[in-house]
Amino acid sequence: MERTLKDLRLKENGKIIKINGSGPVKRRLMDMGVVRGTEVYVEKKAPLGDPIEVKIKGYSLTLRKEDAEKIIIE
Amino acid sequence: MAKSMTIALAGNPNSGKTTLFNALTGARHYVGNWPGVTVEKKEGKLTYKKHQFTAVDLPGTYSLSPYSIEEKIARNYIVNESPDVVVNIVDASNIERNLYLSMQLIELGKPVVIALNMMDVAERRGYKINHEKLSSLLGVPVVPIVATKKNGIDDLLDKVLDIINEKIIYEPKQVDYGKELEKKIEETIEMLKENPKASKYDLRWLALKVLEEDEEILDLLNLNTLNDEMAAAEEISLEDDIEALVADKKYNYITGILSKTVKKPTNYSLTTSDKIDKIVTNKWLGLPIFALIMYSVFYFTFDLVGNKFLDMIDIFFAETVSTWASNALETIGASEWLHSLIVDGIIGGVGGVLVFLPNIICLFLAISILEDSGYMARVAFIMDRAMRKIGLSGKAFIPMILGFGCNVPAIMGTRALEDEKDRLTAILVNPFMSCSARLPVYTLFAAAFFPKNEKIVVFSLYLLGIFVAIIMAFIFKKTLFKGETMPFVMELPPYKIPSIKGITVHVWERVKGFLIKAGTLIFGASMVLWFILGFNFSGPADLTESIGAYIGKIVAPIFAPLGFGNWAAALSLVTGILAKEVVVSNMSIIYGLAEDPSAAQFAVSLGQSFTQLTAYVFMVFVLLYTPCVGVIGVIKRETNSWKWTGFSILYQFVVAWLVAFLVFQIGTLFGF
Numbered sequence: 001m002e003r004t005l006k007d008l009r010l011k012e013n014g015k016i017i018k019i020n021g022s023g024p025v026k027r028r029l030m031d032m033g034v035v036r037g038t039e040v041y042v043e044k045k046a047p048l049g050d051p052i053e054v055k056i057k058g059y060s061l062t063l064r065k066e067d068a069e070k071i072i073i074e
Numbered sequence: 075m076a077k078s079m080t081i082a083l084a085g086n087p088n089s090g091k092t093t094l095f096n097a098l099t100g101a102r103h104y105v106g107n108w109p110g111v112t113v114e115k116k117e118g119k120l121t122y123k124k125h126q127f128t129a130v131d132l133p134g135t136y137s138l139s140p141y142s143i144e145e146k147i148a149r150n151y152i153v154n155e156s157p158d159v160v161v162n163i164v165d166a167s168n169i170e171r172n173l174y175l176s177m178q179l180i181e182l183g184k185p186v187v188i189a190l191n192m193m194d195v196a197e198r199r200g201y202k203i204n205h206e207k208l209s210s211l212l213g214v215p216v217v218p219i220v221a222t223k224k225n226g227i228d229d230l231l232d233k234v235l236d237i238i239n240e241k242i243i244y245e246p247k248q249v250d251y252g253k254e255l256e257k258k259i260e261e262t263i264e265m266l267k268e269n270p271k272a273s274k275y276d277l278r279w280l281a282l283k284v285l286e287e288d289e290e291i292l293d294l295l296n297l298n299t300l301n302d303e304m305a306a307a308e309e310i311s312l313e314d315d316i317e318a319l320v321a322d323k324k325y326n327y328i329t330g331i332l333s334k335t336v337k338k339p340t341n342y343s344l345t346t347s348d349k350i351d352k353i354v355t356n357k358w359l360g361l362p363i364f365a366l367i368m369y370s371v372f373y374f375t376f377d378l379v380g381n382k383f384l385d386m387i388d389i390f391f392a393e394t395v396s397t398w399a400s401n402a403l404e405t406i407g408a409s410e411w412l413h414s415l416i417v418d419g420i421i422g423g424v425g426g427v428l429v430f431l432p433n434i435i436c437l438f439l440a441i442s443i444l445e446d447s448g449y450m451a452r453v454a455f456i457m458d459r460a461m462r463k464i465g466l467s468g469k470a471f472i473p474m475i476l477g478f479g480c481n482v483p484a485i486m487g488t489r490a491l492e493d494e495k496d497r498l499t500a501i502l503v504n505p506f507m508s509c510s511a512r513l514p515v516y517t518l519f520a521a522a523f524f525p526k527n528e529k530i531v532v533f534s535l536y537l538l539g540i541f542v543a544i545i546m547a548f549i550f551k552k553t554l555f556k557g558e559t560m561p562f563v564m565e566l567p568p569y570k571i572p573s574i575k576g577i578t579v580h581v582w583e584r585v586k587g588f589l590i591k592a593g594t595l596i597f598g599a600s601m602v603l604w605f606i607l608g609f610n611f612s613g614p615a616d617l618t619e620s621i622g623a624y625i626g627k628i629v630a631p632i633f634a635p636l637g638f639g640n641w642a643a644a645l646s647l648v649t650g651i652l653a654k655e656v657v658v659s660n661m662s663i664i665y666g667l668a669e670d671p672s673a674a675q676f677a678v679s680l681g682q683s684f685t686q687l688t689a690y691v692f693m694v695f696v697l698l699y700t701p702c703v704g705v706i707g708v709i710k711r712e713t714n715s716w717k718w719t720g721f722s723i724l725y726q727f728v729v730a731w732l733v734a735f736l737v738f739q740i741g742t743l744f745g746f
Binding site: 022027029030032033035044047048061 | 167174326
């Protein structure tokens with residue numbers, strides 16, 4: 001089973017190895033620095049449980065769980 | 075040199091682009107929309123060392139991919155309008171991601187100067203940036219600045235001039251995309267050399283875009299037919315699609331350069347922003363804090379400040395200006411109809427809408443502070459899950475809530491939504507959020523017809539409005555605005571204290587927009603209404619004999635299936651399009667009551683034509699039907715389209731009629 005960003009626990013680190021899918025969502029993620037080899041840290045969940053907030057390349061990024069599921073983690 | 079030169083300002087959102095733009099151009103700037111779209115276009119003039127410059131503020135973007143309107147605008151402007159220099163503002167405290175856009179800008183082939191902003195913040199966080207080395211590794215001038223303190227602006231403009239006067243040879247380094255990809259780029263460049271349309275552009279950039287299968291570029295080069303062949307060649311031996319590979323390599327390249335030029339702090343300590351977020355977006359405290367902030371905004375806008383001024387402005391127009399105009403008109407011997415047109419029609423009509431100006435200013439003041447401080451992004455973060463249920467993003471929440479105050483600023487607030495489909499949906503359903511102008515109608519009707527259950531009746535109307543808005547948003551997203559929308563992948567920028575200047579500019583630009591555009595429409599509509607309510611075909615007439623009454627009699631049958639097919643109700647609804655609260659005052663006039671009747675008087679007079687049920691149905695109709703001219707004006711302004719404006723006018727009428735019909739029929743069935 002591949003591990004995705006969605007599977008990371010709170011305050012856990014991971015290294016990105018691939019983004020699945022294509023089109024605007026993937027492109028947007030890459031533009032925001034979600035690319036292969038980058039460390040990502042899960043900061044918190046929104047009060048309603050979704051989206052999540054991660055630290056990547058030294059800044060805070062928020063994304064929905066359905067999109068986090070496309071990001072494969074080592 | 076007498077020729078004016080053009081500087082294009084590009085950069086990430088939250089990188090201080092607006093601050094730099096204001097620092098460069100001062101107050102001398104012009105705000106409009108980019109042709110055909112509703113993305114703000116700002117332009118300003120500046121003079122430096124006797125040179126004239128025009129600065130164009132491009133939309134803030136993270137990238138130049140062709141997926142969002144902002145990114146297309148920025149890219150097309152640089153490629154097609156050929157500014158003399160592109161000034162790329164880079165947030166030094168977030169340099170890695172910011173440089174990604176820089177690399178894309180450099181690839182476009184136009185001279186780029188990097189303004190390394192927020193050096194102070196970066197240093198405070200422990201970053202040490204060797205900007206000279208950075209400049210030599212990128213092959214692009216890099217000037218450290220602090221835009222908020224106007225530090226380094228002259229150095230920046232010196233570099234711009236050096237490039238224009240060719241004192242610096244501009245030779246940017248290229249990203250190395252690796253053997254395989256570079257080979258493909260070479261091949262594509264060779265192929266493009268034979269394409270006559272390609273000669274205007276930077277070939278390496280075009281080649282990259284062709285390989286990434288950028289549709290706009292393929293169209294431009296008429297390459298669609300060639301595509302199959304190339305796509306087949308592409309698949310060989312590449313582990314990911316080219317788009318992903320290009321992004322990977324770019325970031326790798328940036329990481330490489332930064333490892334030689336930036337010393338990162340050894341231990342990451344929590345920034346102030348992180349500490350604030352620990353509380354503000356906390357699992358338990360996040361929602362209560364948000365509710366408290368929303369309540370404060372409302373209290374501030376509508377109770378504390380807004381309504382005090384509201385009365386003042388009302389009195390100012392109704393007494394001071396009217397009296398002054400009356401006297402002036404009498405002195406010059408103006409005829410009675412001109413007197414009436416100016417005093418009752420124009421001053422009354424425009425004044426009636428301008429009374430909302432303080433509310434609008436307050437609301438924008440509050441929104442601007444929330445936006446500039448960085449809290450707005452957190453609202454989207456907190457509310458996204460709830461908003462997604464109706465197919466909208468978390469960013470649409472604030473405009474919806476603001477609608478309870480006044481739909482005009484609320485609709486202007488939808489500018490925060492980057493996706494055009496989301497934005498149109500949010501605009502079209504916004505008027506269902508019951509604005510404060512509709513409240514006087516409910517209060518009087520509820521007091522007259524439901525003396526014991528006023529609160530429940532009024533509350534039920536607010537709920538109905540929300541319910542209809544949700545249903546309609548859902549329907550729109552499933553029909554008119556189907557398809558892929560922008561993903562919710564958003565930066566949570568660090569909190570900062572908003573600057574007074576920034577806020578003032580922000581508020582003024584929005585208020586000015588409302589005054590000018592909505593103002594002209596309201597002005598025209600006031601004159602038309604004055605005419606139809608004061609005249610008939612043989613000359614001046616009483617309200618009951620006017621063209622308006624005549625229209626009321628014609629349209630009344632439309633409302634018969636709703637239970638209130640009398641001309642007085644119909645006419646009040648027609649006039650309510652000027653401003654919703656007018657429905658009450660016009661009904662009072664028609665029934666020969668004082669302008670501010672008591673609930674008891676109102677109940678007696680209207681009792682002949684309304685039952686409890688039809689009174690409720692009437693309120694439902696007032697809640698949902700065609701928005702007032704102020705809102706119509708702002709919808710036109712914000713959608714930039716008469717088609718959507720017309721659609722909004724019509725569909726709301728239809729929705730109002732259908733819902734009112736349902737309520738009436740069901741009510742009758744249950745014997746109310």
